Amino acid sequence: xxxxxxxxxxxxxxxxxxxxxxxxxSPLRLKEINETQNKNELIISGHIVNSGREPYLLKNPHxxxxxxCASGLDIKHTDVLILSQFVRTDGCMLPRRTTGLCRRSQKRxxxxxxxxxxxxxxxxxxxxxxxxxxxxxxGWKKYNKYFDESTIKIR
Amino acid sequence: xxVLKRVQQWATFARIWHLYDAAWQNPFYSAELLxxxxxxxxxxxxxxxxxxxxxxxxxxxxxxxxxxxxWKKRVYFHHTGYPGGASWTLAWxxxxxxxxxxxxxxxxxxxxxxxxxxxxxxxxxIFPDAxxxxxxxxxxxxxIKQLRPKPKRLDExxxxxxxxxxxxxxxxxxxxxx
Numbered sequence: 095x096x097x098x099x100x101x102x103x104x105x106x107x108x109x110x111x112x113x114x115x116x117x118x119x120s121p122l123r124l125k126e127i128n129e130t131q132n133k134n135e136l137i138i139s140g141h142i143v144n145s146g147r148e149p150y151l152l153k154n155p156h157x158x159x160x161x162x163c164a165s166g167l168d169i170k171h172t173d174v175l176i177l178s179q180f181v182r183t184d185g186c187m188l189p190r191r192t193t194g195l196c197r198r199s200q201k202r203x204x205x206x207x208x209x210x211x212x213x214x215x216x217x218x219x220x221x222x223x224x225x226x227x228x229x230x231x232x233g234w235k236k237y238n239k240y241f242d243e244s245t246i247k248i249r
Numbered sequence: 250x251x252v253l254k255r256v257q258q259w260a261t262f263a264r265i266w267h268l269y270d271a272a273w274q275n276p277f278y279s280a281e282l283l284x285x286x287x288x289x290x291x292x293x294x295x296x297x298x299x300x301x302x303x304x305x306x307x308x309x310x311x312x313x314x315x316x317x318x319x320w321k322k323r324v325y326f327h328h329t330g331y332p333g334g335a336s337w338t339l340a341w342x343x344x345x346x347x348x349x350x351x352x353x354x355x356x357x358x359x360x361x362x363x364x365x366x367x368x369x370x371x372x373x374x375i376f377p378d379a380x381x382x383x384x385x386x387x388x389x390x391x392x393i394k395q396l397r398p399k400p401k402r403l404d405e406x407x408x409x410x411x412x413x414x415x416x417x418x419x420x421x422x423x424x425x426x427x
Binding site for chain 1: 272275312316317319320398401404417426
C-alpha cells in the first residue's frame with residue numbers, strides 16, 4: 095500500500111515538473127485548472143469558465159481612465175465588498191496587469207487591502223495555513239484596530 | 250406648584266440611564282462623548298455645582314478599537330513609590346488583564362481633576378461584553394449613537410450579497426483562477 099502511494103506521489107511530481115517546463119496552461123487562455131486522481135493516473139484538465147462578474151460590472155463612462163478613478167468613489171478600508179474584488183482567494187493582491195488600474199489606484203487599493211487584512215475584516219480571504227479568526231492572532235494583533243486613510247502616502 | 254410643574258421638576262432633575270455600545274469605537278474619542286453625559290453637560294440646567302449627571306452603561310468594552318499600531322505604542326505608567334518601582338504597561342497588556350480598564354482610564358483622564366471626578370466616575374458602568382445585570386438594564390431609556398459605524402466583515406455577508414455587489418473590474422480572459 096505504502097509503495098503505491100509513493101509511486102502516485104512520484105507520478106504527480108513528474109507531471110508537475112513537466113507542466114512547469116513546457117507551460118501547457120497559461121498561454122492557452124484557461125480560467126480554471128482541475129486535478130482529478132484516479133487510482134494510478136492523475137488527470138489535469140483546464141477549461142474556460144465565466145468569472146460571474148459580467149452582469150454586475152459597472153460601466154466605465156471614461157474608458158481611458160482606470161475603473162477606480164472613473165467611479166469617483168472614496169474607498170475606505172472597511173469597504174470589503176469592493177476590496178475583495180481585487181484579491182485572490184488567499185488574500186493576495188492581484189497584479190496591475192490583471193486589475194488594469196492606474197499606478198496610483200493600484201498602490202492605494204493594495205494599501206487598503208493590507209489595512210482590511212490587518213483589521214481582520216477579510217478573514218475568509220487568507221492563506222490556507224493562517225488562523226482565520228482574528229481573535230486567535232498573537233499578542234497585540236488580536237485586538238480590534240482601524241486605520242485612517244489619510245495616512246496613505248501616494249505621490 | 251401645579252401637578253404639571255411638579256412632574257416637570259421631577260423629569261428635569263431625574264437621572265437618565267444611557268446605553269453605549271463600545272464595539273469598534275476609539276475609547277479616547279468615546280471618553281469625550283461619554284464625559285458630557287456623565288457630568289450632565291448636555292443639559293441646559295448644567296452648572297458645576299449642580300448635581301445633574303446621568304448614568305452611562307457601556308457594553309462590549311473588550312471590542313474597543315485603537316487606530317493603527319496604538320495597541321503596542323500606548324503605554325500606561327505606574328509607580329509603586331519604592332525605588333525601582335516604576336512599571337510601564339502596554340495598552341494591549343492592560344486590555345488583556347482587564348478589558349474595561351482602557352476605557353475607564355480614558356474617561357477618567359478626560360475629566361478635570363476636581364472633587365466631583367470620583368463621584369462622576371461612579372455613574373459609569375462598563376461591561377466587557379453584552380451581559381448587563383437586569384436591574385441595571387431595566388433603567389435604560391436612551392442609547393448614545395456610536396462615533397463610527399461597526400465595520401462588517403466579509404464572512405458576515407451572504408454569498409449572494411457578495412456575488413451581486415456591483416463590480417469595478419472583470420478578470421481578464423487569460424487569468425487563471427486560484
